[in-house]
Amino acid sequence: MPEILLDSISFSFGSRLILDRVSLHVPNGERAFLIGPNGVGKSTLLRVLTGELTPDSGRIVSGPVPQHVPDPESFDGSVAQFLDSALKPFNELLTRFDQATEAMAAGDTHLAMEFDQLLARLNALDVWSLDARVNETLAGLGLVDFMGSGSNRMMQTLSPGQRARLKLATLLMMRPEVLILDEPTNHLDHEAADFLTGVVKNWNGPVLATSHDRSFINDTATAIYDMDITVWQELAKADGQKVVGLYRNAGDYTHYLLAKKTARAKHRQIHAAQQAEKRELHEHRRESMKIARGGVRVETATRKEKKFFTDRAAATSAKRTRSDDVRLERISEREIRKPRHYNLAFPSLKIDPGTGLAVSLRDATVAGRLLPVTFDLGRGEHLLVTGENGAGKSTLLNWIATGNAPEGTMNSGTLTRDDPVGVVPQTLPDGSIAGFDSERWQDGVGEAGKGILHPSMWSTPIVNLSAGNQRRAQFAVALAKQPALLIIDEPTNYLDLESMDALENALRDWRGTLIIASHDRWLIEHWHGRHLHLTSVHQSAST
Structure with missing residues (x-):
């Protein structure tokens, strides 16, 4: 059976340790x-597992059988030739x-054994339905345009998203025994993601994947391997155990979130209990030192009695101190670090939003980009805007x-809204975006990052932050204005899963x-x- x-x-990149004694099954x-x-x-x-990288130590006992999947980025030929190359075996x-x-x-009759072996292999790979599988997969992943005569399109004319989907489609057509997926829902719309979900849930063989799509994970996962193992390490240490590499949670993403929340709460409880016990023992030790000095009895005793009381006090003190030292040593062996979970939380508003309308929009229309939109939004209300690409979310x-209204367009409609407005666009900051003046761009967000960015990054130049932390910096800058209205386009872009969950709680x-505005299915569903x-x-025009 494959596994x-x-x-x-x-595995290390230079002196930086990336993977530390990772074992998984x-x-x-x-x-x-x-x-x-x-x-x-x-x-x-995943790259180590597929053979693209060689580990510094450890071994791959069992994994995917190497298969040739052409690189869509460098393939010189048509879509049909690309598929023929991939499906040549x-x-x-x-x-x-x-x-x-x-x-x-x-x-x-000499070929009887080979005939049986070939027949078994063809049945196992279901080659008999290959043509139907090719068409079903292309259609399911939104690549209908590349079926029939569309397969003559040259690969170099495809968009990056189309090439990524075609590579994923080819992998699914090949039906490897072990399926490895790295961010497979990138470039997929909801329908294509749903198709992929169905394929993965019915896959015959083990699946190992990474994804930022929480709905996809929740719908398909039977186990979660957490590579952020700090809390699991601390809990294991408290039990005299050890966790290295990663930590396995059975179940889907919802089960994982609950397990990690519970683990963090237990971490805080154990740390607090350990510190309380240490304080109690240190206080007990100080009392023992007072006993060692003999107290009032020694001070008032005669010369002959003084030695008796002094010796007895010293013995009592030594016994108590040894007992305290033993208990302190045991705590030290299993003492866990103070929880340092820097979550993402928005600062409180200094002024109550009050009542009344914050936004009033009437028949806002942009020719070719936005159909008429009318709504009122009260102060303190939250509004999610959804729609397919081209529906005009960013325009609105x-x-x-x-x-x-957008300059250079045919438009109509009226708008009234509160000021000031804080804005977080889809794209990451580049120095020209509002809020990031030259000083902030060079010197960091400063104390505006409180609760949003780790304090060690408050003075880091924006350009030196990771994409996820640049996104956090955008939240910090927008909120520093104490906006009466906060607008965020695709809020979960660039964030890791934990930051997404923290952001949604903050919102x-x-x-x-x-x-x-968001395409994030998990955010929309919750x-x-x-x-x-x-x-x-365009949908309206065609219906």
């Missing part, structure tokens, strides 16, 4: 996901089977943010007026406020 089995894998039928902060080594582990099997069949029919948000708790869905101009 994935890694034994104590370590994904048996046949399990669908496991690697999760953890960006840069923790998820993709690196299947066609070669069919050719050999046809030759063996013809030879057997002609009376050559920019109109509200600037207070003006839910924020008492100000909020408008966000949204707490009002919801406005926009229809695409």
